[in-house]
Amino acid sequence: SQTIHQWPATLVQPVGSPLSLECTVEGTSNPNLYWYRQAAGRGLQLLFYSVGIGQISSEVPQNLSASRPQDRQFILSSKKLLLSDSGFYLCAWKPGGTYEQYFGPGTRLTVT
Amino acid sequence: RKEVEQDPGPFNVPEGATVAFNCTYSNSASQSFFWYRQDCRKEPKLLMSVYSSGNEDGRFTAQLNRASQYISLLIRDSKLSDSATYLCAVKRNTPLVFGKGTRLSVIA
Numbered sequence: 001s002q003t004i005h006q007w008p009a010t011l012v013q014p015v016g017s018p019l020s021l022e023c024t025v026e027g028t029s030n031p032n033l034y035w036y037r038q039a040a041g042r043g044l045q046l047l048f049y050s051v052g053i054g055q056i057s058s059e060v061p062q063n064l065s066a067s068r069p070q071d072r073q074f075i076l077s078s079k080k081l082l083l084s085d086s087g088f089y090l091c092a093w094k095p096g097g098t099y100e101q102y103f104g105p106g107t108r109l110t111v112t
Numbered sequence: 113r114k115e116v117e118q119d120p121g122p123f124n125v126p127e128g129a130t131v132a133f134n135c136t137y138s139n140s141a142s143q144s145f146f147w148y149r150q151d152c153r154k155e156p157k158l159l160m161s162v163y164s165s166g167n168e169d170g171r172f173t174a175q176l177n178r179a180s181q182y183i184s185l186l187i188r189d190s191k192l193s194d195s196a197t198y199l200c201a202v203k204r205n206t207p208l209v210f211g212k213g214t215r216l217s218v219i220a
Contacts, residue, residue: 034207042212099143100161
């Protein structure tokens with residue numbers, strides 16, 4: 001069966017520090033991968049999605065970037081965090097041929 | 113108009129009650145529809161897909177009304193464990209677009 005992993009589960013970072021969040025999917029190949037952010041009391045905001053290795057689509061201009069170095073690995077990065085980057089970061093995947101998306105357990109990021 | 117809209121609630125209902133949520137979408141070309149459940153501080157989990165003919169899974173029934181551009185979720189015989197935020201999701205040409213969710217609180 002397929003599983004999706006995200007780490008770390010929680011993170012507290014100072015303003016201006018770098019960020020790297022990792023997401024991996026097991027048990028499938030060539031999934032579509034997504035990064036969402038959910039700020040406190042707000043909805044899910046799509047940040048990036050990828051349909052294949054090295055293919056990244058950005059939905060919202062900001063100081064974040066994403067990379068997909070391997071088929072089942074999706075990384076979210078920032079060079080300098082802002083206070084407004086705080087939130088719940090969720091990675092999701094979609095199997096080929098379907099439309100449902102499945103979420104990882106998320107990383108709760110607090111920028112201080 | 114936002115692409116996907118939901119009443120944020122909260123809906124406070126007693127155990128055993130029937131409760132229904134609606135979710136409206138703005139783009140008539142939307143293709144697929146889903147309901148997700150999100151518990152506090154957890155990831156959203158797929159509850160059910162919404163088919164054109166409507167579909168039922170135990171106490172949960174999902175309906176699609178293309179003419180009026182909304183989907184609905186009906187929960188019968190509410191349980192305390194149904195307390196959560198229910199998110200609708202709509203697919204057009206891009207990844208799923210989510211509503212902000214409707215919070216349900218089932219009270220003993």
